[in-house]
């Protein structure tokens with residue numbers, strides 16, 4: 001298991017405030033002594049994801065996930081324990097001296113990820129240097145000039161240029177020590193028989209003769225993760241009429257999962273939270289122009305429509321989105337395709353129509369920030385916009401046409417997840433069409449929520465909670481120094497060895513955790529399975545009774561009594577076995593007498609904690 005010393009883990013836990021770490025990924029709202037948010041690990045409408053600043057732990061009462069700051073980073077970033085520890089160590093500049101050799105696989109996996117990140121960071125620099133300095137990037141500089149993007153802004157967003165050659169990036173990267181294997185894994189280089197969008201897994205015998213650059217002759221936009229590390233690229237052609245897709249994105253790689261990343265989020269998230277509203281535009285340049293003009297609560301989906309995952313990410317920051325798509329048919333289509341995901345996540349959707357021939361980029365240049373803000377403020381609710389648009393092209397005096405429209409609108413309404421919003425929209429539509437609301441509602445198909453991909457909907461298998469008495473002892477042994485001392489003075493190993501379901505209690509008593517030290521609690525949790533950690537994180541959020549030690553003593557006596565009784569029963573039934581030697585009988589008799597004596601000497605239990613076993 002962990003090849004990192006326990007003291008280092010504790011030190012890293014102590015230096016990484018769990019509220020700050022989780023708050024760096026998405027906003028947390030204060031709720032009494034704790035913080036709350038919508039759970040990032042399951043879908044929910046009211047926040048049950050709880051972060052405790054005192055205990056330095058998190059727990060979701062909806063899906064059961066919970067634990068230390070390390071667990072959070074592991075689950076959220078999909079990385080293993082050593083990688084989470086390294087990441088948090090780096091966050092607070094704690095050097096890690098590793099005891100090598102324990103888990104070669106994890107090390108290799110982590111190493112590969114780190115190499116990919118370094119490659120992306122260096123590639124971004126190289127692309128940028130091309131754009132700013134190289135002769136062959138003159139047309140790209142010209143393009144930026146034409147689009148009104150000065151050098152300062154290009155630098156801010158690390159824009160770059162990929163030369164229009166087959167092997168320029170590949171040979172540069174090889175010259176900087178990157179193997180072909182890594183280049184292929186990054187998706188920046190591909191092979192001839194590579195299917196578009198899929199990185200070849202057969203990379204063993206590929207030499208650089210058969211591989212070539214994925215991005216050629218394109219303006220390069222680095223795509224960053226939440227914390228601003230470059231994990232992929234989007235490349236734009238300089239001329240729209242040229243052969244090839246206008247935008248080309250990196251394929252799926254170990255770093256980049258399509259449909260999960262929102263362009264620019266690492267820069268815009270603070271503004272999103274403040275505005276509680278996200279302005280959604282199509283292209284990277286739109287986003288950059290709005291941001292640089294001072295409208296900072298902007299996001300751009302990679303690709304044209306929102307995915308379920310992106311909408312879910314967005315819902316953590318805002319309650320409302322304003323879609324700013326082009327007025328052309330393609331823009332409309334994109335807006336409509338985004339709807340499902342947005343409505344299902346209970347985001348209020350408004351639509352800001354761009355005048356014909358304009359996009360957010362051209363519009364803010366033409367009209368300025370204030371005019372643009374007015375346009376956003378005046379953006380209509382999606383359903384108002386939708387009804388008006390449909391009604392404009394349908395003759396409502398024809399019953400057939402009216403019913404057809406009603407059905408079409410009902411279909412859209414069925415995608416709204418929130419029941420209140422749903423009935424409000426139904427009222428609006430039926431009033432506009434002049435049909436009774438009940439009639440219209442009958443047309444709305446009952447739609448089951450679209451299923452999430454397997455991995456996303458996976459629920460945490462919280463370990464089954466032990467019996468109440470054992471759970472109480474676990475809780476008190478985790479939280480109360482007096483209880484720990486008391487229990488550790490008992491013959492706890494002996495008693496617990498005879499009591500089923502006490503494995504976790506044994507681990508708690510074995511550990512050197514200090515109940516009043518959150519870092520030591522985190523370090524202890526790091527030794528548990530995810531299921532056990534989920535359980536422990538729910539316990540540590542519970543109240544400890546004022547008379548903890550007294551309560552613990554009583555539960556403990558109950559366990560001892562049950563264990564003694566069990567031993568007594570075993571001895572008594574052995575006595576009945578045929579063919580015992582005299583010596584054996586004498587021994588058993590003595591054992592029985594001793595057990596009875598011990599039982600009688602136990603302090604009287606109060607009836608509340610007496611355990612029948």
Ligand SMILES: [Zn+2]
Pocket residue numbers: 039040041042049060061062063064065
């Ligand atoms: Zn949850």
